Amino acid sequence: MTATTPTPATTPTPSATPSKKTFEPTRARRVWLEVAVVVSVFLAGLVLFVVNFGLSVDSGADDTTLRFAGLFFLDILLGLLAVGLVTLRRLAPLTIGILLAVIAAASSFAVPAALLALVSLATRRRTRDIAIAIVVWLVSGAAAALLGIDLIGLPLTPVDLVLTLVIVALLLSVAVTIGVSIGSRRALVASLQERAILVEEEQRLREDAARDHERARIAREKHDSLAHRLSLTAMHASALRYRDDLDAAERASVVENVHDNARASLGELRDILAVVRAPGSTDPDHPQPTLDDLEALIATATTATPVDTRVAVDTATLHPTVSRHAYRIVQECLTNARRHAPGMPVTLTIDGVVDDRIFLTVRNPLPADTRTRTHAQPPTPGFGLIGIDERVRSVHGTLDLTPGPDEFRVEVSLPWPISA
Known part of the structure; x- marks a missing residue:
């Protein structure tokens, strides 16, 4: 006998469109994940800001000037703004990516948030948007370096500028690669999920077809039984109509048979489904096997x-x-x-x-x-x-x-x- 494991009939599964299963976390979990991401970006930006401050002071930046103080607080404010804007990266990925790229050119605090926005943009795997974001990164970074918009306040030499842009380009390439790989994985998961749903739906349709076929078969069997009973009823009724030699006992017996078969026919009729007999069936009045x-x-x-x-x-x-x-x-x-x-x-x-x-x-x-x-x-x-x-x-x-x-x-x- 088949080694398959069907759904137990005592608690049959109703035929209904299967609910769409998803691999996405619940809404509460998504909120907590977003909070964790924002906190991580904030901490990473704070660490990068402190490191940049220390390196700038060690490199000869004069921390007693008004310019230094202004850039110091501007870096912090732009960084906090970037942390707030990064929460909108899914609503307007290209706009947020460009805006944070410009902010990151003037704020070391904003760099982690801008990189996260670029990764999020890359998950969509749109070459044009990614190229625009990278160009904005490089142009704004070059402008900031040439204008000396940093705590040191000195513009970079051409050699240092080229080296800085190469390092930034490598960093952006890593971020884009990570984003594209995440997007590819999401697309693969979505494809497998859709395929699983289609397979489940196809299986459900095949099971429904099998059930309908069996119901039709059952109904045909009941139809055959009904035809057999009606034939017996007609035969006994004919005996009453044409036989005038029956005594009272025989006539009562025939009437009883007609009565029993008529009642049984009504019971069978209530169970018949609205189906027709399959083409090519033979002996329609022959009762089904028992x-x-x-x-x-x-x-x-x-x-x-x-x-x-x-x-x-x-x-x-x-x-x-x-x-x-x-x-x-x-x-x-x-x-x-x-x-x-x-x-x-x-x-x-x-x-x-x-x-x-x-x-x-x-x-x-x-x-x-x-x-x-x-x-x-x-x-x-x-x-x-x-x-x-x-x-x-x-x-x-x-x-x-x-x-x-x-x-x-x-x-x-x-x-x-x-x-x-």
């Missing part, structure tokens, strides 16, 4: 799969509808066993309490290769088991599946109403 035909089914199955049948209860009073479903369930189980565990013995047990419930148990050991696959990867539901689930639910029964590891077992409990 557990009374189990011996023929077992005899056919035994030619390919040894079946040990243990029937501990008389099913003569079982309602025809339940008996048909029980027959089809056993048939599907034997088919699955023949397909997925060829040659393995199958044990069929039928037990129950008359006028209460009937219990069907079909089990078979799993082949060695199937056991290995079952342990390695959880299987997905098979359409045959979905059909069994539909039959069980259609008569308000229960289904319990045990997919291993050593054997596959199907346990079905069906109601046992008195036969009509």
Whole structure:
């Protein structure tokens, strides 16, 4: 029998469009992550500002002049402004990236925030925007160096300017590379997520199609049973119409048969779904097989799969509808066993309490290769088991599946109403 693990029928999964699963963090977590990023940028900018201040003083900057004090406080103010603007990097990535690039040219405190904005811009992988941001970085940095907008106050020599621009270009290349790699990973995750959703949706549609097919099959079987009952009703009614030699007892018996078949036909009619018979079907008035035909089914199955049948209860009073479903369930189980565990013995047990419930148990050991696959990867539901689930639910029964590891077992409990 198949080694797949379907959804238990006792708590069936409704057919509904699956909710879109995302790998994004929750809103609260995103807020905390953003807070952590802003704090990190602030601390990195503060460290860089202190280092730049120390190097400037060691390099001969006069920290007693009004110019030095003005650039000192300007660096701090621009840095704090950059930390605030970096929180808007996702709303207007190019604008924020350009603005912070200009600010970073005049403020060492703002450099980490500007680099983060450039990384965020690069995650979008738009070559034109990245090129514009890099050009602004280099031009504004060169202008600041030539104008001497720093704590030292001396313009750089051409050689030092070229060396500085090369270092800045390398730093920007690293930032862009990081951003592009992050963007590529996000795109890959989004693609895999979308593919998983499509696969899930396709599986759901296939399961729905299998369920619809099984419902149509059930409805056709009920249609056949109804046609059979109506034929019997018509036959007995004809006897009443054309037979004038019947005594009172015989006439009462015929009327009783007509009455019983008419009531049973009404019950069958209530269960019929709005489907048509499949093209090419034959013998429309022939009743569908029931557990009374189990011996023929077992005899056919035994030619390919040894079946040990243990029937501990008389099913003569079982309602025809339940008996048909029980027959089809056993048939599907034997088919699955023949397909997925060829040659393995199958044990069929039928037990129950008359006028209460009937219990069907079909089990078979799993082949060695199937056991290995079952342990390695959880299987997905098979359409045959979905059909069994539909039959069980259609008569308000229960289904319990045990997919291993050593054997596959199907346990079905069906109601046992008195036969009509």
